Amino acid sequence: MASIFTRIINGEIPCYKLAETEDYFSFLDIRPMAKGHALVIPKKEVDYIFDLDDDYLIGLHLFAKKVAKALEATVPCKRIGIAVIGLEVPHAHIHLIPLNTLQDITFTKAVVEVSQEEMASIAAAVAKKIVKSEK
Incomplete structure (x- = not known):
């Protein structure tokens, strides 16, 4: 059975997409640790990030x-934190989290409430910055 992330990539489940290439996909986390919390995933469904071949891992x-540079230019923060946990969904993924404090990347805290309108606005702004950076 396909992972929830594969279903998002295939358009079966809606998301707030930030960027997409032939091999990779990024979208906002719907249970964010901080406003702008994003996920970056390979389109290839591999459970454990370190099982990706070297070139694919580098590309990811x-x-x-x-995505992090565009996110940082969109969401006010001190920097973008990165985390790879790998236990939540059986599909390799990277968390990109706008940080202002160390607590912003604590996965045991309550999620931040962000309206659908604000999620859509953040996603559109980040996507626009990614497109500009590729030109």
Whole structure:
């Protein structure tokens, strides 16, 4: 059975998409630790990030860097934190989290409430910055 992330990539489940290439996909986390919390995933469904072949793993991180730079230019924060947990969904993924304090990347805290309108606005702004950076 396809992971929830594969279903998002395939358009079966809606998301707030930030960026997409032939091999990678990024969208806002619907249970964010901070406003603008994003996920970056490979389109190839592999459970454990370190099971990705080297070139694909490098590509995933370079794609995450583009998303992080656009996210940082959109969401007020001190920097973008990165986390790879790998236990929540059986599909390799990277969390990109706008940080102002160390507590912003604490996965045991309550999620931040962000309206659908604000999620859509953040996603559109980040996506626009990614497109501009690729020109």
